[in-house]
Amino acid sequence: MMFSKQLFILSSRPSVELLQHESRDPVSFFLRTIITIISLFIYSNAFAVTPTQALEQNLSQLHSMQANFTQVVTNARGHVLQKSSGEMALLRPGKFRWVSNSPTRQLIVADGKKLWIFDKDLEQVTVKPLSKSLDNSPGMFLSNSPDNLSEYYNVTSEKNPNNFLITPKAEDAQFTSIELQYSNNELVFMQLHDQLGQTTKLAFTHIKVNSELNPKLFMFHPPKGVDVVAGD
Numbered sequence: 001m002m003f004s005k006q007l008f009i010l011s012s013r014p015s016v017e018l019l020q021h022e023s024r025d026p027v028s029f030f031l032r033t034i035i036t037i038i039s040l041f042i043y044s045n046a047f048a049v050t051p052t053q054a055l056e057q058n059l060s061q062l063h064s065m066q067a068n069f070t071q072v073v074t075n076a077r078g079h080v081l082q083k084s085s086g087e088m089a090l091l092r093p094g095k096f097r098w099v100s101n102s103p104t105r106q107l108i109v110a111d112g113k114k115l116w117i118f119d120k121d122l123e124q125v126t127v128k129p130l131s132k133s134l135d136n137s138p139g140m141f142l143s144n145s146p147d148n149l150s151e152y153y154n155v156t157s158e159k160n161p162n163n164f165l166i167t168p169k170a171e172d173a174q175f176t177s178i179e180l181q182y183s184n185n186e187l188v189f190m191q192l193h194d195q196l197g198q199t200t201k202l203a204f205t206h207i208k209v210n211s212e213l214n215p216k217l218f219m220f221h222p223p224k225g226v227d228v229v230a231g232d
Helices: 016-022 024-039 050-063 130-134 146-152
Strands: 062-075 080-091 095-102 104-109 114-119 124-129 153-156 166-168 175-183 186-193 199-209 227-230
Touching: 050 146, 050 153, 146 153, 153 186
Parallel strands: 124 227
Antiparallel strands: 062 080, 062 199, 080 095, 095 104, 104 114, 114 124, 153 166, 166 175, 175 186, 186 199
């Protein structure tokens, strides 16, 4: 089997105050990283006629996935703004779990209808409709039909038939471009450019694809005593 790779990029120039706000805003953090991340666990396919068709075929094969992750966010000058690590799991359609253990403790759960974001350090839960969280985002790779991929994204693979560059057609999308890096048909690294110009790099290890997952992973009940806030 051929060794194939892909990458995922983004860049930004936010102010220091904005960066500090974004790092603590669970909804913005989710949009910038989690939605983007979970949607990109796709298998390479060299037999499709176009890159878009390749992604459509690969997406139809993805049903579930688990992995450990490390994440690094940098600004346009390459200065590190944030580092984190943890575990993630997804179950198509529309369910995922993202656990950040370091440096801040945060749990994000999508149960198919709602998105729950639990900041353990702040003792606060933010809840919002999942549909609003996934609009114009890479999460549509998992939540929507692969047949609609060309409606929302431009997909190219100039460097390698198995390497995909993805750009959204919507002007209000949460990212500007994505590249994916695969090894042995598994997504092992991503780099993304968002609208703020920041670069988010994610490395994945201990990847399991299409294994049976416990449905309880994608359920969430706010702990007693925490504040519950409705998101936009």
